[in-house]
Amino acid sequence: MKKLTTVASALIMSLAVSGSALAKETLALAVSTLDNPFFVSLKDGAQKEADKLGYNLVVLDSQNDPAKELANVEDLLVRGAKVLLINPTDSEAVANAVMRANKQGVPVITLDRGAAKGEVVSHIASDNVAGGKLAGDFIAEKLGKEAKVIQLEGIAGTSAARERGEGFAQAVEANGFALLASQPADFDRTKGLNVMENLLASQSAVQAVFAQNDEMALGALRALQAAKKEVLVVGFDGTDDAVRAVEAGKLGATIAQQPEKIGELGVATADRVLKGEPVEVMIPVPLKVVSK
Structure with missing residues (x-):
């Protein structure tokens, strides 16, 4: 017992x-x-x-x-x-x-x-402000000051979109870029494609695109390829797809997070x-x- x-x-x-x-x-x-x-x-x-x-x-x-x-x-x-x-x-x-x-x-x-x-x-989190500035400085390094640029923004209200935009704005001011347009594409590849197609109709002089994430960058890249335009595209995040696109010489750069x-x-x-x-x-x- x-x-x-x-x-x-x-x-x-x-x-x-x-x-x-x-x-x-x-x-x-x-x-x-x-x-x-x-x-x-x-x-x-x-x-x-x-x-x-x-x-x-x-x-x-x-x-x-x-x-x-x-x-x-x-x-x-x-x-x-x-x-x-x-x-x-x-x-x-x-x-x-x-x-x-x-x-x-x-x-x-x-x-x-x-x-x-x-x-x-x-x-x-990563320092998104510093990352946005890095993207802009990379564009300046490749194209020089006063380049004509477009920014694709992420989801309004997110800290990532706000901070990456803030950092890029610092680079725009420091390098004297002509910011042709800055429009949201909600961190989405398909929206990045659609917004870029629409912007190309009115902003054909664009020399570089900063997309606040890689998904939008890859969408924008597809639109630019379809239009047969040589434009420097910089993304943000360092996703596998983006890194492969960089290695293939299609995407200019990505600001890699971890x-x-x-x-x-x-x-x-x-x-x-x-x-x-x-x-x-x-x-x-x-x-x-x-x-x-």
Whole structure:
């Protein structure tokens, strides 16, 4: 009888420990969209680090919809997530999701794009302002000052679009570029193609295009090739498709982020938060120009 009691006690203790471990292992990742290779790489980096550290990572795709993003976060919180890692669809709109997590006492870490409101324990991203300036300076290096340029903007309201545009504006001013047009194409390849086609009808004198991400850059490149125009195109993110296009001599350059590193650092930071260790409010990830 004593032996049975001991075995039962051990079983109860084992279940309690495994239940505690399971609760500890639940991390949540809400990604703005998994249709973009950049964010797929970010998710992959987070997953690898979660596997390495022994966490269960629940990933949900917000499909670039702030309403779906909020619903996803509510779902993740119901699932008992201990830390919320979020790549916002929109820096303003994400505030509702962040504050929902705040209310439940769940720490929030933002990835690549920041949140305008709510309490965030750490923001992990590249220096987008510096990256936009790098892109402009590369154009100046290749074409000289006073080049005629077009900018394709990302999704309005995202910190990435705002900051990359700010950095490029610095380069426009410093190098005396003629900014022929600056229009949104929502970080989307097809929209990049369509917007570029429309702009070529009125801005045929363009010499260079800065696209605030590689998807728009590759779309713009396709439009320019179809129009048989030789124009320097610079993207941003360093995705595999863009790097291949650079190596093939089609894309002028891409400002390479390290999306896998952003995801990896997100999970590593969540681990430190759960252990009660101090974390940096802003964790920068280095950028570099990838050109032939």
